[in-house]
Amino acid sequence: ELKVWTTPDFEEYATM
Amino acid sequence: MTPRLRRGVRLTYDRTRQTYDRTRQTHVVLFPEGVLVPNATATAVLELCDGERSIPDIAAALGERYAGVREDDVGDVLARLVDREVVEWA
16 A cells, blocks of 8 residues: 655756 | 745646646646756655654654655755755754
């Protein structure tokens, strides 16, 4: 029932 | 230390991407200088940044949903988000 942990990450964009 | 989203920062849902690709569960973080697109685990971390939970608390809560949660990963991504001025320590 558990999801596999993956390294938290994010994409960043300069700038519903 | 307990992390929380800074004033003016919002974690929201990108309905446009969801409309065109329903396999992607995409959230976006809106802040004055830009937009961040976090992956699923970073989104899960951000959702728990309420100014009440510590990093160990967040890791423990994530452990109920994910196998193999690493507290260091939580601390590392929060440090990066603090650098981007998206998160602050309460």
